[in-house]
Amino acid sequence: MTDEVFGNSNGEITIELPDKFGAKHYLNGSIRTPWTRREDCPKNARESDAVCTIVVDERWAEALTGVETCSHLVVLYWMSRSRRDLVLQVLRHYGVGRGTFALRSPARPNPIAMSVARLLRVEGTRLSVVGLDCLDDTPLLDIKPYFASTDAVPDAVVGWHAARR
Amino acid sequence: MTDEVFGNSNGEITIELPDKFGAKHYLNGSIRTPWTRREDCPKNARESDAVCTIVVDERWAEALTGVETCSHLVVLYWMSRSRRDLVLQVLRHYGVGRGTFALRSPARPNPIAMSVARLLRVEGTRLSVVGLDCLDDTPLLDIKPYFASTDAVPDAVVGWHAARR
Numbered sequence: 001m002t003d004e005v006f007g008n009s010n011g012e013i014t015i016e017l018p019d020k021f022g023a024k025h026y027l028n029g030s031i032r033t034p035w036t037r038r039e040d041c042p043k044n045a046r047e048s049d050a051v052c053t054i055v056v057d058e059r060w061a062e063a064l065t066g067v068e069t070c071s072h073l074v075v076l077y078w079m080s081r082s083r084r085d086l087v088l089q090v091l092r093h094y095g096v097g098r099g100t101f102a103l104r105s106p107a108r109p110n111p112i113a114m115s116v117a118r119l120l121r122v123e124g125t126r127l128s129v130v131g132l133d134c135l136d137d138t139p140l141l142d143i144k145p146y147f148a149s150t151d152a153v154p155d156a157v158v159g160w161h162a163a164r165r
Numbered sequence: 166m167t168d169e170v171f172g173n174s175n176g177e178i179t180i181e182l183p184d185k186f187g188a189k190h191y192l193n194g195s196i197r198t199p200w201t202r203r204e205d206c207p208k209n210a211r212e213s214d215a216v217c218t219i220v221v222d223e224r225w226a227e228a229l230t231g232v233e234t235c236s237h238l239v240v241l242y243w244m245s246r247s248r249r250d251l252v253l254q255v256l257r258h259y260g261v262g263r264g265t266f267a268l269r270s271p272a273r274p275n276p277i278a279m280s281v282a283r284l285l286r287v288e289g290t291r292l293s294v295v296g297l298d299c300l301d302d303t304p305l306l307d308i309k310p311y312f313a314s315t316d317a318v319p320d321a322v323v324g325w326h327a328a329r330r
Contacts, residue, residue, distance in 0.1 A: 013227055015224055015225075015227075017191070018191050018224070021189035021190060021191060022190060022191060022192030022243075022304060023189070023190040023191075023192060023243050023245070023304065023306070024186035024188070024189055024190070025186060025187060025188040025189070025190060025275045025277075026182070026183050026186060026187060026188075026249075026274050026275055027187030027188060028274050028275070044312075044314075044315055046314060046315050056266075059180055059183070060180070060252060060265075060266070060274065061252075062178055062180075062252040062253050062264060063251075063252040063253070063264045063265035063266045063267075063273075063274075064264050064266050064267070065253060065262070065263060065264030065267060066263045066264050066267030066268075066325045067264060067266050067267045068324075069267070069322075069323065069324025069325045069328075070267065070321075070322070070323050070324065071318075071320075071321050071322045071323075071324075072318050072321040072322075074279055076241075076275075076277055076279070078187075078188050080188070084191075086228075087225060087226075087227040087228040088227050088228070088230060097230070098230060098231045099227060099228045099229050099230030099231050099232060100225075100228035101221075101225070101228045101229050101232050101307075101308040101309070101310075102228075102229070102230060102231030102232045102234070102235065102310055103231075103309075103310065104309055104310065104312070108228075108307060109191050109193050109225065109228075109307070110190045110191055110193070110241075110306050110307050112190075112241055112277065112306065112307055114239055114241070114279060114309065115315070116315065116316055116318055116321075118318075131315075139187060139188065141188070141275050141277065142266075142273060142274070142275050142277055143266040144266070144268075144269055144279065145266075145267055145268065145269065145323045145326070146318060146321045146323070147209075147269070147321070147323055147326070148318060148319050148320065148321045148322075149209075149211060150209055150211050150280070150281065150296075151281055151316070151317075151318075151321075152316075152317045152318055152319045152321065153236075153237050153281055153283075153311060153313060153316075153317055154313050154317040154319055155236075155313065156235075156236050156237040156281075156311045156312070156313045156316075156317065157234075157235070157236045157237075157313075158234065158235050158236075158310045158311070158312055159233075159234025159235065159236075160231045160234045161310070161312070163234075
Protein backbone atom coordinates (compact mmCIF):
# COMPACT_ATOMS: atom_id res chain seq x y z
CA MET A 1 0.00 0.00 0.00
CA THR A 2 1.81 3.10 -1.14
CA ASP A 3 0.07 5.45 1.23
CA GLU A 4 1.54 8.90 1.17
CA VAL A 5 3.31 9.97 4.31
CA PHE A 6 2.92 13.43 5.78
CA GLY A 7 6.04 15.55 6.23
CA ASN A 8 7.77 15.16 9.56
CA SER A 9 4.97 16.55 11.69
CA ASN A 10 1.58 15.31 12.93
CA GLY A 11 2.96 12.89 15.46
CA GLU A 12 5.43 11.10 13.24
CA ILE A 13 8.46 9.77 15.02
CA THR A 14 11.87 9.22 13.49
CA ILE A 15 14.94 7.55 14.94
CA GLU A 16 18.64 7.65 14.31
CA LEU A 17 19.54 4.91 11.85
CA PRO A 18 22.21 2.30 12.55
CA ASP A 19 25.64 3.45 11.44
CA LYS A 20 26.23 0.51 9.17
CA PHE A 21 24.40 -1.76 6.79
CA GLY A 22 24.31 -5.51 7.23
CA ALA A 23 23.32 -6.92 3.87
CA LYS A 24 23.99 -5.93 0.31
CA HIS A 25 21.64 -6.52 -2.56
CA TYR A 26 21.99 -6.72 -6.29
CA LEU A 27 19.49 -4.90 -8.44
CA ASN A 28 18.45 -7.53 -10.94
CA GLY A 29 16.28 -5.64 -13.35
CA SER A 30 13.67 -2.94 -13.39
CA ILE A 31 9.92 -2.66 -13.30
CA ARG A 32 8.24 -0.58 -15.97
CA THR A 33 4.90 0.87 -14.93
CA PRO A 34 2.60 3.62 -16.21
CA TRP A 35 3.27 5.80 -13.13
CA THR A 36 6.00 8.42 -13.02
CA ARG A 37 4.77 10.45 -10.03
CA ARG A 38 4.09 9.02 -6.60
CA GLU A 39 0.64 10.64 -6.50
CA ASP A 40 -0.38 8.71 -9.63
CA CYS A 41 0.48 5.28 -8.22
CA PRO A 42 -2.47 3.14 -7.16
CA LYS A 43 -2.92 3.10 -3.38
CA ASN A 44 -2.63 -0.64 -3.45
CA ALA A 45 -1.91 -3.28 -6.00
CA ARG A 46 -5.50 -4.45 -6.43
CA GLU A 47 -6.67 -0.95 -7.26
CA SER A 48 -5.39 -1.07 -10.82
CA ASP A 49 -5.55 -3.49 -13.73
CA ALA A 50 -2.64 -1.80 -15.46
CA VAL A 51 -0.18 -4.16 -17.08
CA CYS A 52 3.37 -3.64 -15.83
CA THR A 53 6.54 -5.15 -17.24
CA ILE A 54 9.30 -6.70 -15.17
CA VAL A 55 12.50 -6.46 -17.21
CA VAL A 56 15.01 -8.94 -15.78
CA ASP A 57 18.70 -8.39 -16.49
CA GLU A 58 19.98 -10.68 -19.24
CA ARG A 59 22.48 -12.08 -16.75
CA TRP A 60 19.61 -13.89 -15.03
CA ALA A 61 17.79 -15.08 -18.16
CA GLU A 62 18.09 -18.78 -17.32
CA ALA A 63 16.83 -18.18 -13.79
CA LEU A 64 13.39 -17.62 -15.38
CA THR A 65 13.12 -21.26 -16.53
CA GLY A 66 9.76 -22.53 -15.32
CA VAL A 67 8.43 -19.14 -14.25
CA GLU A 68 6.00 -19.25 -17.18
CA THR A 69 4.12 -22.08 -15.44
CA CYS A 70 3.22 -19.85 -12.47
CA SER A 71 -0.10 -18.05 -12.36
CA HIS A 72 1.12 -15.62 -9.70
CA LEU A 73 4.50 -14.34 -8.53
CA VAL A 74 5.85 -12.78 -5.37
CA VAL A 75 7.73 -9.70 -6.55
CA LEU A 76 10.20 -7.93 -4.28
CA TYR A 77 11.37 -4.49 -5.31
CA TRP A 78 13.31 -1.59 -3.92
CA MET A 79 11.51 1.64 -3.05
CA SER A 80 14.71 3.59 -3.35
CA ARG A 81 13.21 7.03 -2.82
CA SER A 82 11.72 6.27 0.58
CA ARG A 83 12.71 7.53 4.00
CA ARG A 84 14.15 4.85 6.28
CA ASP A 85 14.06 6.51 9.68
CA LEU A 86 10.32 6.58 10.46
CA VAL A 87 9.08 4.37 13.29
CA LEU A 88 5.62 5.95 13.64
CA GLN A 89 3.80 7.21 10.56
CA VAL A 90 0.64 9.22 10.04
CA LEU A 91 -1.16 8.21 6.86
CA ARG A 92 -3.15 10.93 5.15
CA HIS A 93 -6.45 9.05 4.99
CA TYR A 94 -6.35 7.74 8.56
CA GLY A 95 -4.79 10.54 10.61
CA VAL A 96 -3.57 8.23 13.38
CA GLY A 97 0.02 7.23 14.04
CA ARG A 98 0.82 3.60 13.23
CA GLY A 99 4.05 1.70 13.62
CA THR A 100 6.06 1.19 10.46
CA PHE A 101 5.92 -2.59 10.84
CA ALA A 102 2.10 -2.43 11.01
CA LEU A 103 1.98 -0.57 7.68
CA ARG A 104 2.73 -1.32 4.03
CA SER A 105 4.06 2.20 3.51
CA PRO A 106 7.25 2.31 1.39
CA ALA A 107 8.94 4.31 4.17
CA ARG A 108 10.60 1.61 6.32
CA PRO A 109 14.09 0.67 7.51
CA ASN A 110 14.57 -1.56 4.46
CA PRO A 111 12.23 -0.22 1.79
CA ILE A 112 11.57 -3.61 0.21
CA ALA A 113 8.08 -3.79 -1.26
CA MET A 114 6.33 -7.14 -1.66
CA SER A 115 3.49 -7.57 -4.12
CA VAL A 116 1.64 -10.58 -5.42
CA ALA A 117 1.40 -10.16 -9.18
CA ARG A 118 -0.66 -12.09 -11.70
CA LEU A 119 1.56 -13.29 -14.55
CA LEU A 120 0.17 -12.70 -18.03
CA ARG A 121 3.10 -13.82 -20.17
CA VAL A 122 6.85 -14.23 -20.39
CA GLU A 123 8.72 -13.03 -23.46
CA GLY A 124 12.43 -13.67 -23.06
CA THR A 125 13.42 -11.70 -19.97
CA ARG A 126 10.28 -9.54 -19.98
CA LEU A 127 7.39 -10.55 -17.72
CA SER A 128 4.00 -8.90 -18.19
CA VAL A 129 2.12 -8.79 -14.90
CA VAL A 130 -0.89 -7.20 -13.23
CA GLY A 131 -0.85 -6.17 -9.57
CA LEU A 132 2.08 -3.82 -9.02
CA ASP A 133 1.76 -0.31 -7.65
CA CYS A 134 5.23 1.19 -7.94
CA LEU A 135 6.82 4.04 -9.84
CA ASP A 136 8.20 3.44 -13.30
CA ASP A 137 11.77 2.13 -13.35
CA THR A 138 11.68 0.69 -9.84
CA PRO A 139 14.64 -1.64 -9.18
CA LEU A 140 13.84 -5.36 -8.99
CA LEU A 141 15.17 -7.41 -6.07
CA ASP A 142 13.60 -10.83 -6.48
CA ILE A 143 10.90 -12.93 -8.13
CA LYS A 144 9.45 -16.03 -6.46
CA PRO A 145 6.68 -18.46 -7.37
CA TYR A 146 3.54 -17.84 -5.29
CA PHE A 147 2.43 -21.03 -3.57
CA ALA A 148 -1.21 -20.86 -2.41
CA SER A 149 -0.45 -23.64 0.07
CA THR A 150 1.89 -21.45 2.11
CA ASP A 151 1.21 -17.88 0.95
CA ALA A 152 -2.58 -17.62 0.79
CA VAL A 153 -4.39 -16.88 4.06
CA PRO A 154 -7.81 -15.64 2.96
CA ASP A 155 -9.10 -15.14 6.52
CA ALA A 156 -6.14 -13.09 7.75
CA VAL A 157 -7.12 -9.89 9.55
CA VAL A 158 -5.36 -6.56 10.05
CA GLY A 159 -7.27 -5.38 13.11
CA TRP A 160 -6.44 -1.68 13.00
CA HIS A 161 -7.46 -1.53 9.35
CA ALA A 162 -10.71 -3.47 9.78
CA ALA A 163 -11.68 -1.20 12.69
CA ARG A 164 -11.23 1.96 10.58
CA ARG A 165 -13.55 0.92 7.75
CA MET B 166 10.70 -23.73 0.62
CA THR B 167 14.17 -24.43 1.91
CA ASP B 168 14.90 -27.25 -0.50
CA GLU B 169 18.48 -28.38 -0.31
CA VAL B 170 20.58 -27.73 -3.34
CA PHE B 171 22.99 -30.27 -4.76
CA GLY B 172 26.65 -29.34 -5.05
CA ASN B 173 27.65 -27.73 -8.31
CA SER B 174 26.92 -30.72 -10.54
CA ASN B 175 23.82 -32.43 -11.93
CA GLY B 176 23.00 -29.73 -14.45
CA GLU B 177 23.19 -26.74 -12.15
CA ILE B 178 24.26 -23.55 -13.82
CA THR B 179 26.03 -20.65 -12.16
CA ILE B 180 26.86 -17.22 -13.51
CA GLU B 181 29.34 -14.52 -12.70
CA LEU B 182 27.79 -12.10 -10.26
CA PRO B 183 27.61 -8.34 -10.92
CA ASP B 184 30.71 -6.54 -9.66
CA LYS B 185 28.79 -4.21 -7.40
CA PHE B 186 25.76 -4.11 -5.15
CA GLY B 187 22.91 -1.69 -5.67
CA ALA B 188 21.05 -1.60 -2.37
CA LYS B 189 22.11 -1.80 1.25
CA HIS B 190 20.00 -3.24 3.99
CA TYR B 191 19.91 -2.92 7.73
CA LEU B 192 19.55 -6.05 9.81
CA ASN B 193 16.77 -5.12 12.21
CA GLY B 194 16.66 -8.05 14.57
CA SER B 195 16.98 -11.79 14.54
CA ILE B 196 14.71 -14.80 14.31
CA ARG B 197 15.05 -17.48 16.95
CA THR B 198 13.98 -20.92 15.78
CA PRO B 199 14.47 -24.49 17.03
CA TRP B 200 16.66 -25.36 14.02
CA THR B 201 20.45 -25.05 14.06
CA ARG B 202 21.29 -27.23 11.06
CA ARG B 203 19.91 -26.75 7.59
CA GLU B 204 18.85 -30.39 7.36
CA ASP B 205 16.60 -29.95 10.41
CA CYS B 206 14.66 -27.01 8.97
CA PRO B 207 11.15 -27.78 7.76
CA LYS B 208 10.97 -28.02 3.96
CA ASN B 209 8.35 -25.35 3.96
CA ALA B 210 6.75 -23.12 6.50
CA ARG B 211 3.47 -25.02 6.73
CA GLU B 212 5.30 -28.23 7.58
CA SER B 213 5.91 -27.27 11.21
CA ASP B 214 3.86 -25.86 14.06
CA ALA B 215 6.98 -24.82 15.96
CA VAL B 216 6.77 -21.43 17.64
CA CYS B 217 9.55 -19.11 16.54
CA THR B 218 10.44 -15.75 18.06
CA ILE B 219 11.20 -12.63 16.08
CA VAL B 220 13.39 -10.42 18.25
CA VAL B 221 13.24 -6.88 16.89
CA ASP B 222 16.07 -4.47 17.75
CA GLU B 223 15.08 -2.04 20.51
CA ARG B 224 15.78 0.79 18.10
CA TRP B 225 12.60 -0.14 16.23
CA ALA B 226 10.38 -0.77 19.26
CA GLU B 227 7.83 1.92 18.37
CA ALA B 228 7.59 0.64 14.80
CA LEU B 229 5.69 -2.33 16.24
CA THR B 230 2.73 -0.16 17.31
CA GLY B 231 -0.40 -1.82 15.95
CA VAL B 232 1.32 -5.03 14.88
CA GLU B 233 -0.50 -6.84 17.69
CA THR B 234 -3.80 -6.34 15.81
CA CYS B 235 -2.58 -8.44 12.87
CA SER B 236 -3.42 -12.13 12.65
CA HIS B 237 -0.66 -12.76 10.09
CA LEU B 238 2.56 -11.05 9.09
CA VAL B 239 4.76 -11.02 6.02
CA VAL B 240 8.27 -11.65 7.34
CA LEU B 241 11.32 -10.93 5.19
CA TYR B 242 14.63 -12.35 6.35
CA TRP B 243 18.14 -12.77 5.10
CA MET B 244 19.41 -16.23 4.22
CA SER B 245 22.98 -15.14 4.70
CA ARG B 246 24.60 -18.53 4.15
CA SER B 247 23.19 -19.06 0.67
CA ARG B 248 24.93 -19.10 -2.68
CA ARG B 249 23.95 -16.21 -4.92
CA ASP B 250 25.29 -17.30 -8.30
CA LEU B 251 22.91 -20.13 -9.24
CA VAL B 252 20.56 -19.57 -12.17
CA LEU B 253 19.47 -23.18 -12.63
CA GLN B 254 19.08 -25.44 -9.61
CA VAL B 255 18.47 -29.15 -9.18
CA LEU B 256 16.38 -29.88 -6.11
CA ARG B 257 17.04 -33.18 -4.44
CA HIS B 258 13.46 -34.44 -4.44
CA TYR B 259 12.70 -33.44 -8.03
CA GLY B 260 15.90 -34.09 -9.94
CA VAL B 261 15.10 -31.61 -12.72
CA GLY B 262 16.74 -28.24 -13.25
CA ARG B 263 14.53 -25.25 -12.46
CA GLY B 264 15.24 -21.56 -12.75
CA THR B 265 16.05 -19.78 -9.51
CA PHE B 266 13.12 -17.37 -9.98
CA ALA B 267 10.74 -20.34 -10.32
CA LEU B 268 11.92 -21.73 -6.95
CA ARG B 269 11.70 -20.74 -3.29
CA SER B 270 15.20 -22.08 -2.64
CA PRO B 271 17.29 -19.77 -0.39
CA ALA B 272 20.02 -19.79 -3.05
CA ARG B 273 19.18 -16.74 -5.18
CA PRO B 274 20.83 -13.47 -6.25
CA ASN B 275 19.34 -11.69 -3.23
CA PRO B 276 18.70 -14.39 -0.61
CA ILE B 277 15.64 -12.67 0.87
CA ALA B 278 13.15 -15.20 2.18
CA MET B 279 9.47 -14.30 2.45
CA SER B 280 7.17 -16.20 4.78
CA VAL B 281 3.64 -15.62 5.93
CA ALA B 282 3.64 -16.15 9.70
CA ARG B 283 0.72 -16.46 12.09
CA LEU B 284 1.15 -14.06 14.99
CA LEU B 285 0.53 -15.56 18.42
CA ARG B 286 1.54 -12.67 20.67
CA VAL B 287 3.69 -9.58 21.04
CA GLU B 288 5.71 -9.03 24.22
CA GLY B 289 7.70 -5.83 23.94
CA THR B 290 9.96 -6.32 20.94
CA ARG B 291 9.51 -10.10 20.87
CA LEU B 292 6.94 -11.57 18.48
CA SER B 293 5.91 -15.20 18.81
CA VAL B 294 4.90 -16.64 15.46
CA VAL B 295 4.19 -19.90 13.70
CA GLY B 296 5.13 -20.47 10.07
CA LEU B 297 8.85 -19.82 9.68
CA ASP B 298 11.32 -22.36 8.36
CA CYS B 299 14.73 -20.74 8.83
CA LEU B 300 17.84 -21.47 10.85
CA ASP B 301 18.16 -20.11 14.36
CA ASP B 302 19.52 -16.56 14.54
CA THR B 303 18.52 -15.62 10.99
CA PRO B 304 18.75 -11.85 10.41
CA LEU B 305 15.45 -9.98 10.12
CA LEU B 306 14.92 -7.58 7.21
CA ASP B 307 11.29 -6.50 7.49
CA ILE B 308 7.87 -7.17 8.98
CA LYS B 309 4.65 -6.18 7.20
CA PRO B 310 0.96 -6.66 7.94
CA TYR B 311 -0.55 -9.40 5.75
CA PHE B 312 -3.62 -8.10 3.91
CA ALA B 313 -5.83 -10.90 2.61
CA SER B 314 -7.32 -8.45 0.10
CA THR B 315 -4.05 -8.12 -1.80
CA ASP B 316 -1.87 -10.99 -0.59
CA ALA B 317 -4.18 -14.02 -0.59
CA VAL B 318 -4.69 -15.80 -3.91
CA PRO B 319 -6.05 -19.22 -2.94
CA ASP B 320 -6.37 -20.44 -6.53
CA ALA B 321 -2.83 -19.55 -7.60
CA VAL B 322 -1.00 -22.36 -9.39
CA VAL B 323 2.68 -23.23 -9.74
CA GLY B 324 2.43 -25.37 -12.84
CA TRP B 325 5.76 -27.20 -12.64
CA HIS B 326 5.05 -28.14 -9.04
CA ALA B 327 1.47 -29.28 -9.64
CA ALA B 328 2.63 -31.46 -12.54
CA ARG B 329 5.22 -33.25 -10.35
CA ARG B 330 2.77 -34.37 -7.67
